[in-house]
Amino acid sequence: DADVTQTPRNRITKTGKRIMLECSQTKGHDRMYWYRQDPGLGLRLIYYSFDVKDINKGEISDGYSVSRQAQAKFSLSLESAIPNQTALYFCATSDLSGRSGGELFFGEGSRLTVL
């Protein structure tokens, strides 16, 4: 089983619908992140969390919200999806005490299409 699991892997929805992307990890890391990837734009940070009580906005948080339900779970919500939120979304975890001091471990991605 993957250490960082994202669900769903693919989702097609309509404008205005509420969508939740879920991320769970078995790595025991405190830090979790949500990124979106668009062609030619690299990875852009949406939200990040250092522990259950610590949640921070990233570069592009407008239109998104998150919930850290437990150390191992970090969910991303789109309250009212719009077409320009069509993208590939990645969840990642990190542990500053690790070998590389902050290496990100990624899930396999969730491809979201908003029609």
Next chain:
Amino acid sequence: QKEVEQNSGPLSVPEGAIASLNCTYSDRGSQSFFWYRQYSGKSPELIMFIYSNGDKEDGRFTAQLNKASQYVSLLIRDSQPSDSATYLCAGPYSSASKIIFGSGTRLSIRP
């Protein structure tokens, strides 16, 4: 200005040559940097990290960090077709907080 800037390419390099990828950053307090490789349709994977000024070598890969000039680079020697991918540089702020990525450079190794 984006906090981490990369030339998006694409960069085409003949097989066996050296590929040079560059990245600049805006936060002088940034401590460490990472280079990730991403194959099409896959998740990024870490290939190098560097936190000290100078060079760090790992096999065919060399990362270079110049804090005075605020740039970080990745050299790939003896480029192979399997090196064809998008390369992303990333850095935290000085407090080792959020990790910001550059826009990525698409590298193509031609036979």
